[in-house]
Amino acid sequence: MRFAKGHGTENDFVILPDPDGALDLRPTAVAALCDRRAGIGGDGVLRVVRTAALGEPLSGAAASSTECEWFMDYRNADGSIAEMCGNGVRVFARYLAERGMVAGREVSVGTRAGERRVVLEDNGDVTVDMGRPELRGEGSAVLPGGKMAGIRVWVGNPHLACRLDHSPAAVDLSGQPELDAEEFPEGANVEVFSVAAPGTLEMRVNERGSGETRSCGTGIVAVAAAATPPGEGATWRVRVPGGECVVYLDADGARLRGPAAIVAEGEVLMDLEV
Numbered sequence: 001m002r003f004a005k006g007h008g009t010e011n012d013f014v015i016l017p018d019p020d021g022a023l024d025l026r027p028t029a030v031a032a033l034c035d036r037r038a039g040i041g042g043d044g045v046l047r048v049v050r051t052a053a054l055g056e057p058l059s060g061a062a063a064s065s066t067e068c069e070w071f072m073d074y075r076n077a078d079g080s081i082a083e084m085c086g087n088g089v090r091v092f093a094r095y096l097a098e099r100g101m102v103a104g105r106e107v108s109v110g111t112r113a114g115e116r117r118v119v120l121e122d123n124g125d126v127t128v129d130m131g132r133p134e135l136r137g138e139g140s141a142v143l144p145g146g147k148m149a150g151i152r153v154w155v156g157n158p159h160l161a162c163r164l165d166h167s168p169a170a171v172d173l174s175g176q177p178e179l180d181a182e183e184f185p186e187g188a189n190v191e192v193f194s195v196a197a198p199g200t201l202e203m204r205v206n207e208r209g210s211g212e213t214r215s216c217g218t219g220i221v222a223v224a225a226a227a228t229p230p231g232e233g234a235t236w237r238v239r240v241p242g243g244e245c246v247v248y249l250d251a252d253g254a255r256l257r258g259p260a261a262i263v264a265e266g267e268v269l270m271d272l273e274v
């Protein structure tokens with residue numbers, strides 16, 4: 001089976017082209033592919049499948065994906081399924097464009113959080129319309145260094161955005177955050193962030209299903225939404241360990257802009273029937 005490797009601000013993915021939905025992708029195979037020592041290595045897998053061949057019902061938030069030709073079947077490094085991936089969908093669009101699988105510089109990608117419109121910009125950046133982030137009240141998580149309070153934000157997937165009055169650089173994000181199952185029935189991605197300068201945020205993240213990563217697009221939108229006074233629009237530069245993205249927030253929702261690159265292609269020699 002062919003694969004490609006790509007990343008957006010060093011949030012990296014194994015890309016599996018499976019246009020006709022022939023692959024039975026099991027969690028164990030995803031975890032083996034994402035293994036950084038025994039596999040290809042990645043924070044997740046992007047299966048590139050025609051929506052018509054997905055083989056799973058698209059209802060609720062996912063229903064708007066039905067009309068999209070291509071669907072991003074996103075899996076976390078531990079094999080779990082996630083609704084959305086903000087960096088992944090930008091890399092996915094870059095992959096479709098570079099392989100000639102879409103015409104033009106705009107593409108609608110189906111996801112479990114619904115259709116996402118992506119634009120490949122002239123300067124090489126990729127911008128995605130992320131919908132309206134929903135602020136869902138307070139929440140908390142227990143990290144190795146202690147309890148951290150924040151705001152629950154829904155960006156098509158669940159987040160806890162914890163604002164600090166100091167740089168997040170020293171926060172220990174190595175362990176799995178402990179969450180209250182009533183606050184987060186689906187688990188959550190946990191971000192720690194601070195205002196580094198006017199209009200600039202600094203963020204780190206521990207992702208549900210993948211652990212600490214060098215960037216998280218939905219997390220970047222979550223902290224931008226949490227940092228913005230209710231009812232106001234804003235533009236935030238968000239610095240993460242893997243680079244920088246920009247978030248534009250207005251009455252229509254959020255747009256996420258940043259780099260996305262395909263860096264390798266090859267043949268999977270591992271047994272994916274595991």
Ligand SMILES: N[C@@H](CCC[C@H](N)C(=O)O)C(=O)O
Nearest residue numbers: 082085086087157216217218
């Ligand atoms: N890295 C992604 C988010 C991937 C999914 C997440 N781990 C989850 O389980 O919700 C991004 O760029 O948004």
